[in-house]
Amino acid sequence: MPAMRDWIGKRLKSLGKTKGALSEHLGVAPARMTELSKGNRQLQSNEIMPFAEFLEMDPMQVLSMLSDPNASVDQIKEIGGAVVEMVGLEPVQNKKSLIPIRGEVAAGVWKQVDELYQGVEGLNEFADLVTVPGYPEDQQFALRVVGHSLNLIAPEGSTLHCVSHINGGAWDILEGELVIIQHTKFQGQMIENTAKRIRQGADGWELCPESNHPDFQKPLKVADFTHDDCDDEIRVLAKVIGINRKP
Structure with missing residues (x-):
């Protein structure tokens, strides 16, 4: 699933962070992170918030991207009446819970x-x-x-x-x-x-x-x-x- 690898990889690169550091932050083995990137593993409910925190994203953006493995990084998707806009994977300044x-x-x-x-x-x-x-x-x-x-x-x-x-x-x-x-x-x-x-x-x-x-x-x-x-x-x-x- 290239789009999944694409947005996670680009997001990490834009922040100067590594996949290994993300794995450590989530408390999972690097192999599990690779499975997630390939779309062979789902993000667990207890991992969503630390995942979003490490990638400096709104949790709703994370849920939006993970809900559709073929979503592009610039996709605009409406969830629950809130329009979540992904613009070039720039850091989210106003985080919301x-x-x-x-x-x-x-x-x-x-x-x-x-x-x-x-x-x-x-x-x-x-x-x-x-x-x-x-x-x-x-x-x-x-x-x-x-x-x-x-x-x-x-x-x-x-x-x-x-x-x-x-x-x-x-x-x-x-x-x-x-x-x-x-x-x-x-x-x-x-x-x-x-x-x-x-x-x-x-x-x-x-x-x-x-x-x-x-x-x-x-x-x-x-x-x-x-x-x-x-x-x-x-x-x-x-x-x-x-x-x-x-x-």
């Missing part, structure tokens, strides 16, 4: 606290997204869309690029933005995570669905959750700064 998937949004699906993140933590999965400048990288994460509560903008299987709203966040949430809402009841023992569009209604702030499904047409009125006799509680966990739509 991959976005971890931390859970799901599924309106109408209530879970107990102890099962909320069951099957999510420890998966080491990443979305086809990269961090957005202007927000702390460690506060950016992705959520998978389950069901039809966002089908007007994000079909089931899509991923939402979010930024945490811890302590109010260092950024404002404005009318019309999409936010991640945690709805709890029974003194916090049952939890529903969903995404809603925040709107200013006649009676105050409302959290409106982005769906044409009949089960998700009624907006949540924030004022309804402020009464002393209301056991339910809602709070904003994050705001959505991007969507990777599943076709």
Whole structure:
């Protein structure tokens, strides 16, 4: 596979680095590096980040090139809505990190606290997204869309690029933005995570669905959750700064 050898070799040469040094950085035998160059070995998931670091590349560029062994070094490929441009294998000046998937949004699906993140933590999965400048990288994460509560903008299987709203966040949430809402009841023992569009209604702030499904047409009125006799509680966990739509 000449294109694979071509871009790895040229990249190393442009940086004044050797294949042997790359092998040592990855902690693999030189023979394994040769197999990778020939396309006879796949880069392991735990090798992607150090591989990108050594070659001074955006990890998404590495994934882009490895996903197509016949890709040319100047190919422009779109991944997850982010256009990754390979221009003469010049070093990437503004590195960006991959976005971890931390859970799901599924309106109408209530879970107990102890099962909320069951099957999510420890998966080491990443979305086809990269961090957005202007927000702390460690506060950016992705959520998978389950069901039809966002089908007007994000079909089931899509991923939402979010930024945490811890302590109010260092950024404002404005009318019309999409936010991640945690709805709890029974003194916090049952939890529903969903995404809603925040709107200013006649009676105050409302959290409106982005769906044409009949089960998700009624907006949540924030004022309804402020009464002393209301056991339910809602709070904003994050705001959505991007969507990777599943076709």
